Each structure stands twice: as C-alpha cells, then as structure tokens.
Amino acid sequence: MWNTYFGKRLKAFKFAAKGAFLLLRYETSVQVQTAIAIIMTVAGFYFSISSTEWLIQTLAIGMVISTEGLNTVAEKIADFIHPDFHKKIGFIKDIAAGAVFFAAVSAVIIGCIIYIPKL
Numbered sequence: 001m002w003n004t005y006f007g008k009r010l011k012a013f014k015f016a017a018k019g020a021f022l023l024l025r026y027e028t029s030v031q032v033q034t035a036i037a038i039i040m041t042v043a044g045f046y047f048s049i050s051s052t053e054w055l056i057q058t059l060a061i062g063m064v065i066s067t068e069g070l071n072t073v074a075e076k077i078a079d080f081i082h083p084d085f086h087k088k089i090g091f092i093k094d095i096a097a098g099a100v101f102f103a104a105v106s107a108v109i110i111g112c113i114i115y116i117p118k119l
C-alpha cells in the first residue's frame, strides 16, 4: 500500500503534518504567530470581512507562519552543523530572520488596509 503513488503521497503528507505539529509544539515564535492568526480570524468574523479580504488575510497568515517555519529550519541546521559561535552562522540566522521580517511587515500592512477602514 505504501509503495503506490498515492501511498507515498499519503506518507509525505503524514510527515508534513508531523512537522507542522512539531513547529506548533516546540517553537515559541510559531505559537505566537498562530495565536495572532487565531485573533485575526476572530476579527475577520467580527468585522464580516469580504471573501477577497479572507483570501488575502489567509495568504498573509500562511506566508508568515511558513517563513517562520523555514527560519526555524535554517536555525536548526546552523546549530547542528556549527553549534559554536561563528560570524557566518550569525549572518545566516540574521538573514533567515530577515525573510520573516518581510513577510510580517507585509502582513501588518495587509491587516491595516483591511481593518483600519472598519474601525
């Protein structure tokens, strides 16, 4: 069963779901961003945002949590291959965090565009 095309896809999905669970269970930054995502979802219902606004808000939430997950991956790999302090490791971690910064700033701008007119 696991050797069929769909079996392999199902197995990959199971690993991905496990990875998402691990991020939620162990990564504080992902937990914080998930809490913000839940608050924004409640706000979406409260302010009855439009379908287009839901689409953009959902994309923004997915973009921030995904980039945060990839930032965690970069940090874990960096710590694994070089646990000691090193200038290049610092640079790698800083630019990985910079990627999250771009996503987060975009999400804040999207949130302002959606909600400020409704206040």
Ligand SMILES: Nc1ncnc2c1ncn2[C@@H]1O[C@H](COP(=O)(O)OP(=O)(O)OP(=O)(O)O)[C@@H](O)[C@H]1O
Binding pocket: 028, 029, 075, 082, 083, 084, 085, 086, 087, 088, 089, 090, 091, 093, 094, 097
């Ligand atoms: N091994 C290292 N060598 C050089 N600089 C480091 C090293 N580890 C961390 N740093 C610096 O400290 C910053 C924070 O790194 P850290 O791994 O603690 O990330 P964090 O954002 O605090 O992650 P976490 O999600 O675990 O809280 C990095 O962006 C980098 O500037």
